[in-house]
Structure formats: structure tokens, C-alpha cells
Amino acid sequence: MEITGSRIPGSPTERPKRRPRPKKPRDGVFKQVRFPHSGVFAFSCFSMVGQEGISFAVLLMTAHFGDIVAKVCECLICRGSLTFHEIARFTELPHGQVKNSLLVLIQHNCVQAFSVPKTVGIGGPSRVSTLYMAIFDNIIHRMRFSKFHHIVKKDLGDQCAQLLEGFLQHGRLTFQLLYGRASELSGGKAKQVDVLSMFNKLVHAQYVERCPGVPFLELKSDDEVSSARKRSKSEETKTIEEEAMIAAAPSDADRFSGIIDLMTDSGAVTNDKEEESILEVAAGNKRKHEVLEMDEEIQKTINTNEILWRANYEKFVYCLKKKACVANARSRFGDGAAIVLEALMESCDPNIKNLNFVTSSMNSILEGVRGKPGGVSLTLEHVRAILEQLGCQLCTEETGVLYSIVLKDIIESCKNDEAESLILKKYGKEAYRIFRFLTKTGRFVHTDQIIETTFLEKKEAQKILWKLWMDNYLHMEKLNLHTGGRSEVFLWKVHKELVWQHVLDYMFHAALNISQKISEKEEARQVSVGNAEAEKLRKVRYILEASLLRMDDAIMLFHDFST
Amino acid sequence: MSSNGKLPQKRKLPQLPENEQKLYNLILSKESMGIWTADMKKETGLPNNTVTKALKSLQAKNLIKDVVNIHNKAKKFYMAVEFEPAKEISGGTWYSDGNLDVEFINILRDQCRMYVERFKVATIENVWQSIRDSGVFNTECSMQQIKEIMGSLVLDKELEELNSTGIGDFSRIQPGKKCYKRYKDGGNPKEQGILSSIPCGVCPRLTDCTPDGIISPKLVFISINGWTSRCQVS
Numbered sequence: 121m122e123i124t125g126s127r128i129p130g131s132p133t134e135r136p137k138r139r140p141r142p143k144k145p146r147d148g149v150f151k152q153v154r155f156p157h158s159g160v161f162a163f164s165c166f167s168m169v170g171q172e173g174i175s176f177a178v179l180l181m182t183a184h185f186g187d188i189v190a191k192v193c194e195c196l197i198c199r200g201s202l203t204f205h206e207i208a209r210f211t212e213l214p215h216g217q218v219k220n221s222l223l224v225l226i227q228h229n230c231v232q233a234f235s236v237p238k239t240v241g242i243g244g245p246s247r248v249s250t251l252y253m254a255i256f257d258n259i260i261h262r263m264r265f266s267k268f269h270h271i272v273k274k275d276l277g278d279q280c281a282q283l284l285e286g287f288l289q290h291g292r293l294t295f296q297l298l299y300g301r302a303s304e305l306s307g308g309k310a311k312q313v314d315v316l317s318m319f320n321k322l323v324h325a326q327y328v329e330r331c332p333g334v335p336f337l338e339l340k341s342d343d344e345v346s347s348a349r350k351r352s353k354s355e356e357t358k359t360i361e362e363e364a365m366i367a368a369a370p371s372d373a374d375r376f377s378g379i380i381d382l383m384t385d386s387g388a389v390t391n392d393k394e395e396e397s398i399l400e401v402a403a404g405n406k407r408k409h410e411v412l413e414m415d416e417e418i419q420k421t422i423n424t425n426e427i428l429w430r431a432n433y434e435k436f437v438y439c440l441k442k443k444a445c446v447a448n449a450r451s452r453f454g455d456g457a458a459i460v461l462e463a464l465m466e467s468c469d470p471n472i473k474n475l476n477f478v479t480s481s482m483n484s485i486l487e488g489v490r491g492k493p494g495g496v497s498l499t500l501e502h503v504r505a506i507l508e509q510l511g512c513q514l515c516t517e518e519t520g521v522l523y524s525i526v527l528k529d530i531i532e533s534c535k536n537d538e539a540e541s542l543i544l545k546k547y548g549k550e551a552y553r554i555f556r557f558l559t560k561t562g563r564f565v566h567t568d569q570i571i572e573t574t575f576l577e578k579k580e581a582q583k584i585l586w587k588l589w590m591d592n593y594l595h596m597e598k599l600n601l602h603t604g605g606r607s608e609v610f611l612w613k614v615h616k617e618l619v620w621q622h623v624l625d626y627m628f629h630a631a632l633n634i635s636q637k638i639s640e641k642e643e644a645r646q647v648s649v650g651n652a653e654a655e656k657l658r659k660v661r662y663i664l665e666a667s668l669l670r671m672d673d674a675i676m677l678f679h680d681f682s683t
Numbered sequence: 684m685s686s687n688g689k690l691p692q693k694r695k696l697p698q699l700p701e702n703e704q705k706l707y708n709l710i711l712s713k714e715s716m717g718i719w720t721a722d723m724k725k726e727t728g729l730p731n732n733t734v735t736k737a738l739k740s741l742q743a744k745n746l747i748k749d750v751v752n753i754h755n756k757a758k759k760f761y762m763a764v765e766f767e768p769a770k771e772i773s774g775g776t777w778y779s780d781g782n783l784d785v786e787f788i789n790i791l792r793d794q795c796r797m798y799v800e801r802f803k804v805a806t807i808e809n810v811w812q813s814i815r816d817s818g819v820f821n822t823e824c825s826m827q828q829i830k831e832i833m834g835s836l837v838l839d840k841e842l843e844e845l846n847s848t849g850i851g852d853f854s855r856i857q858p859g860k861k862c863y864k865r866y867k868d869g870g871n872p873k874e875q876g877i878l879s880s881i882p883c884g885v886c887p888r889l890t891d892c893t894p895d896g897i898i899s900p901k902l903v904f905i906s907i908n909g910w911t912s913r914c915q916v917s
Contacts, residue, residue: 560838634882637900671881
């Protein structure tokens with residue numbers, strides 16, 4: 121951790137991303153391209169996070185780990201990847217506290233470390249510098265632990281859920297530590313073989329994964345970067361943080377391989393390759409046998425005491441995404457559609473690397489549908505019609521005809537519903553109609569056209585449009601039809617990307633306020649006099665906590681399900 | 684009515700004084716678009732009082748009429764009596780005397796909604812035919828009007844626009860054809876949103892409510908009754 125040096129020149133964290141500017145239509149002269157009050161946005165890990173999101177993350181960190189850890193975390197979220205000394209300088213904390221805070225944050229998967237080469241002086245020797253970056257998404261996932269726990273409990277049962285709890289409580293654990301915890305909780309009754317079996321269930325279902333390492337990144341020179349850009353214009357240039365995350369992740373085979381056989385006393389080997397090795401040993405190569413046994417011993421120690429495991433948030437996000445998509449299909453097309461979509465998502469190959477695209481054959485879908493309550497009554501014709509209604513596409517592969525669906529479209533529809541509902545409640549039915557019209561149109565629309573389509577009086581429509589624009593829900597352009605003349609018209613558009621960002625920030629703000637209210641109620645409960653008052657405060661707290669979880673559903677829709 | 688808004692009747696013009704004739708010719712040339720008094724003065728070069736006097740005289744002779752421009756009701760527009768105001772001036776079929784005919788629109792919306800409910804799934808043609816046969820309206824509604832009304836019902840999430848699958852409720856409709864049905868939850872989007880169902884979700888003062896803001900979340904009183912909340916500064 122004793123690393124010195126300044127920030128990497130040209131690092132993406134030094135240049136916060138700018139909000140995208142809308143394209144100008146060809147005709148006319150545009151005077152204003154704007155949202156009236158654009159907020160301050162900080163860059164964090166992979167996505168733009170608004171100030172409210174950062175405040176909420178810091179509040180979570182403070183509640184879970186205290187002020188000092190939260191301070192270090194806030195520094196990393198706001199400033200991007202930093203070295204140890206930079207963190208100490210910016211936070212003005214003693215080195216010991218910074219070190220402990222980083223250890224806590226890394227242990228709980230809120231910070232990822234990575235190394236880069238750094239040249240000391242011009243033409244000087246190259247040294248390795250370790251940078252630390254906050255993983256905003258993992259910080260926010262901390263408020264979802266009850267949801268993650270519930271998913272595993274429903275899927276794999278209470279005992280597996282109890283094991284997962286260990287990972288959620290302690291972040292990273294070796295199998296030995298996990299077993300120790302399970303043994304302690306059961307009063308020494310838990311058998312290692314049983315714990316291993318449950319642990320393997322968790323790993324094979326991808327609820328638990330092997331922890332990423334600390335990657336070393338070779339920084340590209342400016343020439344290499346520019347030539348790479350020329351080679352693939354369509355490919356987006358990755359930030360150093362994105363590259364670090366990719367490099368740190370273990371391969372899929374390692375990530376979900378589990379601990380298969382080395383824990384058992386008999387040493388029974390199920391793997392084909394290992395079986396072959398044993399046969400070779402039996403053939404009489406004694407020295408090789410001894411070496412193999414020694415290797416197995418070392419491997420066993422590494423597997424139990426060295427390899428760190430953690431909860432795989434990606435999988436949990438996918439499960440919650442599935443739940444949201446199915447709920448959306450149910451509300452739009454009925455129970456049949458929900459059953460078919462759920463069967464389609466469950467029957468596809470669980471490839472969590474592509475969370476937005478699911479594909480499955482008709483046979484697998486039908487099998488899944490028949491296995492669900494209410495699914496038996498659905499005929500092949502019904503299922504086919506529902507798949508069409510859901511917008512599934514047909515593709516022919518060697519294995520046969522496959523149905524595929526883009527989950528992003530369903531999530532987009534959920535987002536529309538949420539934003540529209542917000543507009544309806546805040547601004548009324550007329551504003552809701554205008555907003556829906558502009559969302560559906562997806563381009564700049566003249567005020568008169570809006571009035572014609574929405575059946576509103578001109579003055580009323582103008583008032584609503586202005587209000588929505590002032591509150592950042594609409595994008596407005598003033599067009600001079602005759603340059604120098606007085607004739608000007610207003611064009612309006614819902615710029616989805618910016619509106620979604622605004623809605624997300626709004627949600628984080630509401631979540632922050634609810635969290636503060638919860639802590640206030642808890643403080644009041646602790647000093648309350650009398651059982652009745654304490655009970656009342658407990659009920660209020662319960663409702664607020666449930667509200668926060670509901671709010672989180674909406675936050676996930678706009679923040680986690682889009683990627 | 685002809686396509687340019689001209690009425691079919693023709694009549695013989697009386698002999699007009701020079702100024703009136705000049706103005707009348709100008710107004711007549713503007714056909715169904717009419718002309719604003721300020722533009723008349725600019726184009727004819729006649730003084731204010733002459734124009735005002737001539738316009739009064741032409742109106743008295745029943746040769747011109749004043750029309751309301753929905754885009755600016757304060758501007759006085761004149762048009763020859765042979766013409767009906769163009770859509771750009773009158774606002775089209777949904778306007779009556781320069782005002783949005785809210786009553787007519789609402790009745791037509793109710794009728795369209797009712798027919799879709801009755802059919803479960805209906806095409807625009809089905810609804811149009813039903814309204815025509817019902818005789819609810821004295822004037823005939825065009826297909827375009829029904830289309831616009833259905834569009835507004837879709838925007839209000841009272842109806843859903845779908846393509847027929849040809850099975851179940853859609854069995855009467857050719858597969859792939861555009862049709863309409865009632866929303867599953869009866870068009871009540873208020874219940875759909877998460878934000879609208881929780882405290883702080885749609886609070887109008889949320890922007891001001893921050894730990895160091897005008898209102899502090901810790902100092903507001905939230906009265907919770909089930910899932911609804913009332914929030915006020917204590």
C-alpha cells in the first residue's frame with residue numbers, strides 16, 4: 121500500500137463525462153439547446169451517477185461502517201480511482217485509518233484494487249502503482265440483501281440462505297471460514313460434507329462466485345489508443361476502470377467451478393481427467409502418485425483456506441430483473457404471458473454475461489410452461505401467440521428454431537410506466553397525456569401538433585409544457601423560421617436518456633429522505649417512554665422500510681436493469 | 684362545401700365604392716384563410732378609419748364576416764361569407780366559435796370507450812360504424828375524427844392499441860390488423876407507479892427537502908395510514 125505518485129495523465133477519471141448534447145435538426149436556427157437546471161453529475165465506475173445517488177451511497181456506508189469508511193468511500197466515488205496516498209491527502213485522514221477503511225471496503229466488495237505501471241519523472245524508471253476504485257453498484261446492493269436472501273431461500277431452501285447470509289454479512293470468505301461460521305451457528309452440529317454440498321449448490325446456481333483478483337493493467341500509449349480507435353470506430357473505448365473490472369474477473373470456468381471433491385475424506389474423484397490420472401497411478405508410477413497426492417493436499421489447502429468467495433450480485437440482479445419483466449408481462453398481457461415469459465427466461469442457457477437477450481427452443485419453453493401452475497391449460501397455439509405478442513423473434517440455428525426476446529425492451533416499457541405515473545401524480549392527467557405523446561413520438565414536435573393530438577386549449581397546453589420543461593422532464597428548442605424575423609416556434613421532445621437520469625436522481629433523493637426518516641424514527645423509539653409509543657414508532661419504521669424496498673425496485677429499474 | 688372551403692351558393696354583387704371594392708377583393712382573394720385587419724391596412728395602404736368604415740359597411744351588406752383565430756383570439760380576422768374558415772384558423776372540427784368543443788369531445792370519447800368495451804376488441808372501422816348506426820350525434824363523425832379520439836384514449840391509457848393475433852378475443856379480427864382493447868387494469872395508471880405509492884414518492888416539496896435544505900426530512904411529520912402518507916413541516 122506504500123505507493124506514491126500522482127494521478128495517471130489522461131485517465132478518464134480526470135475528465136468527468138459530459139451529458140450528451142442532442143442533435144440539431146437540419147432546418148432553421150436553434151437558439152436554445154437545454155434543460156433549465158442541469159445538476160452536477162459525478163462519474164462513478166461504469167455509469168453516470170447524480171449527486172443524490174452519491175449522497176445515498178455515502179449514507180448507506182455511514183450506516184453500515186461508520187463515518188471514516190464512508191469518508192474514504194465518498195472520496196473514491198467522487199474523484200474516481202486514486203492511489204493510497206491520494207486518498208489520505210484528499211480525506212485528510214491518518215494512513216492507518218485509510219488503510220483500515222480500504223480493507224473494510226475491499227472485504228465487502230465495495231472497492232476494487234488494480235495496478236498500473238507508473239513512470240517516475242521524464243524517462244525515469246517504471247514502478248507499479250496500485251489504484252483503488254469504488255464500485256457504486258455494489259455499495260447500493262447493500263440495501264438489497266434482504267431481497268437476495270429471499271431469492272436463495274425460495275430457490276434453494278433455508279440452509280443455503282443461511283450460508284449466503286455469511287457472505288452478505290462478511291463480504292468475502294474462504295470455505296473454511298464459511299464452514300466455521302455454519303458450525304458455530306449450529307452449535308458444532310453442521311457436518312463439513314453437508315456445508316460443502318450446500319456451498320456447491322450456491323456456486324453452481326451462480327449465487328456465489330470466486331472473488332476477482334488484483335489485475336495489472338498495461339497502459340496503452342497515445343499512438344496505440346488512436347490506432348485502436350481508427351480500427352474499430354463502432355467499438356466504444358473502455359475506461360481504465362472498466363478494463364480493470366474485466367481483467368480482475370476470473371474466467372467463467374473458475375468463477376463457478378465450486379469445490380468438487382477435494383474436501384471429502386475418500387477423495388473420490390468425479391472429474392474424467394482426474395480419473396484418468398488415478399488409473400495412470402495405479403499402473404505403477406509410484407513417484408508420480410506421491411507428487412499427485414502432494415498436489416491434491418496443496419490444492420485442498422488452497423481451496424479451503426486461500427480461495428475467497430463472495431455473493432454474485434449479477435445473478436441476483438438478473439433474478440430481480442426476471443421478476444420485474446414477468447410482472448410487466450402480467451400487467452400488459454395477462455397471466456398466460458407471465459407464465460410463458462418466465463418459462464422462456466428460465467429455460468434459456470443461464471449466461472449472465474448477456475443479461476439483455478434470452479433465447480430458447482419451443483420444446484424447452486413448453487416444458488417450463490407445463491411445470492408452472494396454470495401453465496397446463498396453455499396449448500402450443502396459445503404459447504406461440506403469446507410469444508408473438510411479447511415481441512419474440514424467431515431465429516433458426518443448427519439445433520432448430522429458437523425464440524428470443526430482448527429484455528431491454530420490456531425494461532424500457534417498465535421505465536416508461538414509472539415515469540408516466542410520476543408525471544400523472546405530480547402534474548395531472550393533461551401533462552400525462554402530453555408526456556406520453558412525446559414519449560411515443562420520440563422526436564421534436566411543434567406545440568400546435570401537441571395541442572391537436574391531446575385535445576387541449578392552447579394556453580393550458582403551453583402552461584403544462586413550460587412547467588414540464590422547467591422541471592427537466594422535457595427538452596425544448598426554439599426555432600426561428602425566418603432569420604431576423606419575429607416568427608418563432610417551439611419544438612418539444614422527451615429526451616429519454618436525460619429524463620431517465622433525472623428520474624433516477626429524483627428516486628435517490630426520495631430514498632435518501634426515507635432513510636433519514638427511518639433513522640430518526642429509530643432514534644425516537646430508543647428514547648420513547650411506554651410500550652404503546654414504541655410500538656407505534658416500530659410500525660411507522662416498518663412501513664418506511666417497506667417503502668424504501670419498494671423505492672429500490674424503481675431504482676433498480678432505472679439503474680441496474682438497463683445494463 | 685368545396686375542398687377549398689367555399690360554399691356552393693353564388694350571388695350577384697352590388698355596386699361598391701372604390702375603397703370597399705378594394706378591400707372586398709383582397710378579403711375574397713384570401714379565401715378560407717381570411718385576413719387580419721393590420722395586414723389589410725398594410726396591403727391596401729388605406730388609412731385606419733377608412734378600413735374600419737369599409738369593413739363595417741361590407742359586413743352590413745353581408746359580404747364579409749369576422750372569424751375567430753384560435754391561435755390569437757385578440758386578432759380580428761375577416762373572410763368572405765362564401766367561405767368557411769380553414770382548419771388553421773378555426774382549429775378544425777374540434778372547435779366551435781373559436782373554443783375547443785369539450786362537451787362534444789367528451790361525449791365522443793365516452794361513446795368510443797363504450798363500444799370498445801362492448802366488443803372487447805374493436806377496430807376503428809367497428810367503432811365508427813357503431814357510432815354512425817347509433818344516431819347519437821346529429822352530424823356525422825368522420826373516420827379521421829374517430830381515429831383522433833381513439834388516439835387520445837390510447838394516450839390516456841384507457842385503451843390499448845394492439846395487433847390482432849387472430850385467436851381468443853381477437854378471433855373476429857384478421858390477424859395482424861390494428862385494433863383496440865381496454866387496458867387490463869381499467870385504465871388506472873395511478874396504481875401502476877411505485878413512486879406514487881410510497882411516502883416522499885411524489886412529494887411536491889421533495890426538491891426543498893434535504894438534510895441542509897429549507898425543509899429537513901428529519902423534521903417533517905409523516906402520518907401513515909396503510910400505504911398512504913401525509914407529510915408536513917412540523
